[in-house]
Amino acid sequence: MSLLLTLSGVNTFYDRLHVLKGASLHVNEGEIVALLGANGAGKTTTLRTVCGLLRPASGQVSFAGQSIVGRSPEALVRLGITQVPEGRQIFGPLSVQDNLLLGAYGRGRRAQRTEVPGDLARVFELFPVLAERRHERGGSLSGGQQQMLAMGRALMARPRLLLLDEPCLGLAPLVARQIMETIVALRAQGTTILLVEQNARAALRIADRGYVMETGKVVLEGTSEELVRNKDVRRAYLGKDYDEV
Amino acid sequence: MTASALLQFLLTGITVGSAYALVALGFTLIYNATGIINFAQGEFVVLGGLLFFTFAEVLHWPLAVALAAAVIIVALIAVIVERLAIRPLMDHPVLSRIIITIGLSVILRGSAKLIWGVDAHSVRPFSGDASLMIGGAALQVQYLWVMGLTALAVIAVRLFFDKTITGKAMQACAINAEAARLVGISVPRMVQASFALSAGISALAGAVIAPVTFASYDAGIVLGVKGFCGAIIGGLGNGLGAVLGGVLVGVLENLGVGLAPTGFAGLQDAFAFLILLLVLFLRPQGLLSRQRTEGV
Ligand SMILES: Nc1ncnc2c1ncn2[C@@H]1O[C@H](COP(=O)(O)OP(=O)(O)OP(=O)(O)O)[C@@H](O)[C@H]1O
Numbered sequence: 188m189s190l191l192l193t194l195s196g197v198n199t200f201y202d203r204l205h206v207l208k209g210a211s212l213h214v215n216e217g218e219i220v221a222l223l224g225a226n227g228a229g230k231t232t233t234l235r236t237v238c239g240l241l242r243p244a245s246g247q248v249s250f251a252g253q254s255i256v257g258r259s260p261e262a263l264v265r266l267g268i269t270q271v272p273e274g275r276q277i278f279g280p281l282s283v284q285d286n287l288l289l290g291a292y293g294r295g296r297r298a299q300r301t302e303v304p305g306d307l308a309r310v311f312e313l314f315p316v317l318a319e320r321r322h323e324r325g326g327s328l329s330g331g332q333q334q335m336l337a338m339g340r341a342l343m344a345r346p347r348l349l350l351l352d353e354p355c356l357g358l359a360p361l362v363a364r365q366i367m368e369t370i371v372a373l374r375a376q377g378t379t380i381l382l383v384e385q386n387a388r389a390a391l392r393i394a395d396r397g398y399v400m401e402t403g404k405v406v407l408e409g410t411s412e413e414l415v416r417n418k419d420v421r422r423a424y425l426g427k428d429y430d431e432v
Numbered sequence: 433m434t435a436s437a438l439l440q441f442l443l444t445g446i447t448v449g450s451a452y453a454l455v456a457l458g459f460t461l462i463y464n465a466t467g468i469i470n471f472a473q474g475e476f477v478v479l480g481g482l483l484f485f486t487f488a489e490v491l492h493w494p495l496a497v498a499l500a501a502a503v504i505i506v507a508l509i510a511v512i513v514e515r516l517a518i519r520p521l522m523d524h525p526v527l528s529r530i531i532i533t534i535g536l537s538v539i540l541r542g543s544a545k546l547i548w549g550v551d552a553h554s555v556r557p558f559s560g561d562a563s564l565m566i567g568g569a570a571l572q573v574q575y576l577w578v579m580g581l582t583a584l585a586v587i588a589v590r591l592f593f594d595k596t597i598t599g600k601a602m603q604a605c606a607i608n609a610e611a612a613r614l615v616g617i618s619v620p621r622m623v624q625a626s627f628a629l630s631a632g633i634s635a636l637a638g639a640v641i642a643p644v645t646f647a648s649y650d651a652g653i654v655l656g657v658k659g660f661c662g663a664i665i666g667g668l669g670n671g672l673g674a675v676l677g678g679v680l681v682g683v684l685e686n687l688g689v690g691l692a693p694t695g696f697a698g699l700q701d702a703f704a705f706l707i708l709l710l711v712l713f714l715r716p717q718g719l720l721s722r723q724r725t726e727g728v
């Protein structure tokens with residue numbers, strides 16, 4: 188398997204607050220990798236550093252073999268990195284369809300005419316409820332539907348690497364499961380996925396590998412089976428009841 | 433006051449108000465894209481009028497060409513101004529950028545004074561001096577041009593926001609700049625586009641109103657203030673509100689002049705503020721409630 192994304196020794200600051208303290212991880216092409224950790228561990232900061240919203244003070248970030256430090260998010264979307272941000276961040280006043288079309292904004296005029304209509308149809312196939320409500324305001328959708336919209340919008344960019352920041356936060360269990368199934372389906376279609384989740388159990392169920400972050404560093408890594416079996420992970424993130432399952 | 437006199441003030445009010453409406457819309461476009469109140473907005477109007485004067489009256493270009501050239505040049509000036517004076521301050525508080533626009537207005541006004549002098553320049557109406565008589569009131573044909581072109585510009589802006597992907601991308605920037613970047617929209621480019629659009633329609637206002645009011649280097653302050661009042665009255669950030677607000681300011685100040693006892697007519701410019709205060713007192717969020725995200 189070839190390396191798609193590599194972070195090595197990445198340090199990221201918010202002004203003077205040192206948040207990522209030498210974080211290192213990698214994602215292979217075609218993998219689902221889970222990034223776990225408690226509140227404030229630096230998971231979101233890691234994703235924001237990868238997608239170009241934050242610039243690391245030092246360390247290397249490379250994508251498909253080239254360094255991407257200092258590239259703008261706009262440029263990285265064109266390169267194949269798309270983030271579904273924490274809290275969905277859809278364009279509430281715009282229609283569902285416009286949200287999706289804007290997802291393909293970075294793809295150039297030719298693609299807008301030739302490929303985008305087909306991609307839109309595929310997103311509607313993946314999330315039929317979005318097709319039903321395509322003319323409604325994005326903001327009028329339920330939480331789960333907004334998450335689908337945020338994912339659909341990201342897919343319209345045809346990403347090679349999809350960054351998902353807590354896609355199941357605040358969703359009913361059934362909807363959360365549906366989102367997780369969609370992630371698996373996307374990977375089957377060839378999209379590589381870096382998934383941030385607080386719900387370690389759900390994330391490790393679908394991921395190939397995982398990393399555990401604590402206060403800005405990766406403290407543990409392994410395959411999903413290794414992490415599920417690991418004592419520290421079980422105590423800190425899986426809870427006691429996991430033993431009974 | 434007779435009915436025909438009332439009608440006369442109303443027609444004049446709608447005409448002048450149309451120009452205010454375009455200025456108000458100009459304020460709204462820049463405000464939505466950047467959060468800036470652009471105090472140089474009135475200067476864009478003045479430059480539009482003066483350039484149109486030069487092209488049409490001095491160089492004798494065909495009217496349509498002169499109009500288009502004035503609009504495009506002012507839009508380009510706005511793009512340059514944004515690039516040199518606003519963008520470098522992108523990481524600074526919005527207040528510093530607002531204050532920069534005050535400086536810009538002084539510079540633009542000074543330049544206009546150097547180039548065109550202190551005299552007011554008169555510009556011929558687009559299609560002769562003819563007037564139509566309606567119910568005892570005279571309707572100059574130029575008034576129809578002002579109203580018609582304003583309506584066209586407002587519709588065009590509306591279609592741009594509703595129907596084009598660029599227009600939607602501009603809205604997306606105003607709604608959530610970070611999410612816009614994550615779908616590949618360059619926010620600086622959209623800000624630039626909104627300055628161009630905003631300045632272009634303000635220049636259009638300056639050009640079409642020039643035959644009615646003369647073009648002079650120092651008219652920008654008053655025009656800017658009236659347009660600003662329109663934008664606030666409509667609910668700052670609401671494009672349609674801004675257009676209605678602008679027309680309302682024009683109509684009420686002209687009716688006010690007509691209805692005021694003789695001797696008070698000189699207070700015309702104060703009416704805009706009076707209306708503004710009244711609206712802010714009765715309906716602080718503006719006539720149409722605040723919807724920052726809509727273009728028009
Ligand atoms: N915009 C910001 N400005 C300053 N500090 C921030 C900012 N965003 C996050 N932080 C701080 O950086 C640290 C890491 O935050 P981050 O959002 O990356 O954590 P997280 O792992 O995503 O947590 P959560 O599970 O709550 O989303 C926290 O201490 C947080 O307070």
Ligand SMILES: [Mg+2]
Pocket residue numbers: 230231232273352
């Ligand atoms: Mg987070």
